[in-house]
Amino acid sequence: MTIAPGKHLDRDRDAMAREFYRRLAETGTAATTRCARCGTTRFPPRSRCADCDAPTEWIELPRTGRLQAFTTQERALRYGAPTVLVLVELGDAVLPGVVDGPIEALTIGDEVELAAERVEELGLSLCRFRPAARP
């Protein structure tokens, strides 16, 4: 299955999204873009910098990061409670993903590790995170 180009996305953005998911599926690592001129890292990836319009370059993000915020939703197509929706600070970027609940077990700042999850129905790997292994 392929992702149909969204009506509101230009072709460039669609290509950047495809590259993100390709890398995630093939390497298990999340990547995004950094401006080659001003060095600003943004997520989602973009071919040009939103701040200075210079071309960007791909960078790999670390696999471990910290919870910026999290919540659950009682009704959802895919990830209803107790699955927890999270924002994770991964290096210089913040990525959305999911963590297994219960929500009560989590605290802002918890260290989590990316564990890409293959979803056959979508033909994609998505960002699932797990509590980072304690050293």
Place this chain on the structure above:
Amino acid sequence: MPVYALAAQRYLHDHGIEPAAVAELAVRLRERAARNPRAELRDPLTVDDVLGSRVVCPPIHKLEAAPWSDGAAAVIVCSQELARQRGWPGAALTGWGEAHDDANFIPFGRDLTRYPWIGQATEDALARAGRTRDELDVLEIYGAFAPAELMTYEAMDLCEPGGAAAAVARGELENVNLSGEIFEQLTGRAGERQLAGPQAGLVQAEHGLMNGAAVAVLEASG
């Protein structure tokens, strides 16, 4: 809704705000609604009612969320001269502003509790109108959820970051969100809720997912 909830969680966390302080906003807004016969939900609420309501999307309770409602509105725009000739009540649009974050969706990677585009739209509208915040007699500000509304007050520089809940609890911001009747207020038709001769008002609306804002300054057109 999870986007608002994620922001709300950070808001409470970053500023050490108690859930009861957020619930207080819903209670106060309901008090105003109770006085407006055209409001949809008019039964009085207590902080305990709000905190005891279902947690729809943590930390947001059901009674801190706007209900699903159908509504309709019409705005007639004409010259002041025509309105006077016909004897139509009217308010003058004297300032407007619109601003958007550069992300076309959720602005990941920013401070989840700050919305500078709301501040920009507010500044632009006030500058066009030649008004200051202190000169505003009545403000109507959009809040899909109570925590988002508090963060919007702060983004509009009506109080300091993290200070909106405390300001509401102290009974400040009394001229904000009286009951959605800014036009009635500025045209002297708000019945028992009428303020004494308000001259300048401001309305703020959100578009996108808290990533864009539109603001207008309306003035009594005597």
